[in-house]
Amino acid sequence: MSVFGKHKAKLITAALLLTLLIWWLMGVPGGYIPGRYDAESKTYDVFWDKKGFVCQNGYFRIKFYTPFKKYGLCDTNGRVIIPFRYDNIGDLEPNGLLTFTRNKKLGVINLKQEIIAPPEWDRISIYEKEIYAGKGTAPNAEYVLLGLTGKPIFTDTVFVLGNVALQHNRSHRFAFALKDTVSYIYFGDGQKILTLDYFAQSYKFLGDDTATVMVIYGQKQKGRSKSKVAVVGMTGEELLPLEFDYVQEFAKPENVLVTNLLLIGKRPSEGMYDINQKKWIWPLFPGKIDREYAIPLFRLKSEKGKIRYIDAHGTVILSEKISVISWQGNELLFVRNNQHYRMRYDKAREKFIWYNIR
Numbered sequence: 001m002s003v004f005g006k007h008k009a010k011l012i013t014a015a016l017l018l019t020l021l022i023w024w025l026m027g028v029p030g031g032y033i034p035g036r037y038d039a040e041s042k043t044y045d046v047f048w049d050k051k052g053f054v055c056q057n058g059y060f061r062i063k064f065y066t067p068f069k070k071y072g073l074c075d076t077n078g079r080v081i082i083p084f085r086y087d088n089i090g091d092l093e094p095n096g097l098l099t100f101t102r103n104k105k106l107g108v109i110n111l112k113q114e115i116i117a118p119p120e121w122d123r124i125s126i127y128e129k130e131i132y133a134g135k136g137t138a139p140n141a142e143y144v145l146l147g148l149t150g151k152p153i154f155t156d157t158v159f160v161l162g163n164v165a166l167q168h169n170r171s172h173r174f175a176f177a178l179k180d181t182v183s184y185i186y187f188g189d190g191q192k193i194l195t196l197d198y199f200a201q202s203y204k205f206l207g208d209d210t211a212t213v214m215v216i217y218g219q220k221q222k223g224r225s226k227s228k229v230a231v232v233g234m235t236g237e238e239l240l241p242l243e244f245d246y247v248q249e250f251a252k253p254e255n256v257l258v259t260n261l262l263l264i265g266k267r268p269s270e271g272m273y274d275i276n277q278k279k280w281i282w283p284l285f286p287g288k289i290d291r292e293y294a295i296p297l298f299r300l301k302s303e304k305g306k307i308r309y310i311d312a313h314g315t316v317i318l319s320e321k322i323s324v325i326s327w328q329g330n331e332l333l334f335v336r337n338n339q340h341y342r343m344r345y346d347k348a349r350e351k352f353i354w355y356n357i358r
Helices: 008-027
Strands: 036-038 043-046 049-054 059-064 070-075 080-086 097-102 105-110 115-121 123-126 131-135 142-146 160-165 171-179 182-187 192-196 199-207 212-219 228-233 238-244 246-251 257-266 269-274 279-290 297-302 307-311 316-318 323-328 331-336 339-346 351-356
Touching: 049 059, 059 080, 080 097, 097 115, 097 123, 105 123, 105 131, 115 123, 115 131, 171 199, 182 199, 182 212, 192 238, 199 246, 199 257, 212 238, 228 246, 238 246, 238 257, 257 279
Parallel strands: none
Antiparallel strands: 036 043, 043 049, 059 070, 070 080, 097 105, 105 115, 123 131, 131 142, 160 171, 171 182, 182 192, 199 212, 212 228, 228 238, 246 257, 257 269, 269 279, 279 297, 297 307, 307 316, 323 331, 331 339, 339 351
8 A cells, every 4th residue: 555545544634734724824914925026017016916906096906716715915025914805896996995895795994904984885975084885776865974993974864965176176075964954065175064054955166176065056955945056165165155046157158168257147137256256356246247359358237227347356357337349359449538548458467458449
């Protein structure tokens, strides 16, 4: 009888124990997955996978083929950080959190394997300063907004979570929670909750990369009062209260918007508001404000028909004593004291220049 046949049972047992030992050494925190990190492709190359594992924020997730086929997380040195005990895990986010799956439910952990959100959710999105989690299907779906420690930001169910791309295409998070006639808005940038004493029905954003505001349409008494409009800044301050009939941007003839100025209406009055400076450029007055020409010049027409023109800073450029004749090329023709003038806008100097036509 050969040595193998004589000690077959012992050899098989030893091989199994050795395999389990290797699996254990490679699967516990501090264990090692043999391979090499390629800095150029940002992958960790192993001999059993030609493609390697893509590294995200200095770590890579790997499905280790132990008898349980679980997922874990390793660093670029091949050291095991999170052992292979999860049905699946997500990539590590810059804030040090990642999702994990257990029994087909999602949760959130950190690198210390501390559970931030228990595995009870169907959908999870991890952002820079908050976690958005949801479960169930409409109309009975439930959503919550959590801080990075797992503590709820809202005590009530989140109504909606959104993203708006502002400066440098950076996404800003916001979320609504509604209860009775009170609205709560969370602003991710300042991690601030703004409480409004009215029911927010809908919203839209106005502005550009340098300044953006949220325009809110709401009711003081849900279903029993007329909808009004308010303006809120993206850091969570209430700029204009819920008392206006409309808020919109100015468009010039070429449909190019003047994005920092808003036309505010409270019938029969209108005014101009600068969202960069967060102040009124021209307060509400009984009349209409519009922009006819391809220069930063705005026409104010009172209810009595008197017309004057102001610039984007609220400075009166042409008074009621001046009559505008026409727009020719890039110049405005007007009459003052029976004298004809041409006026153009110097964009480099941000200044209006006019001269007499002899």
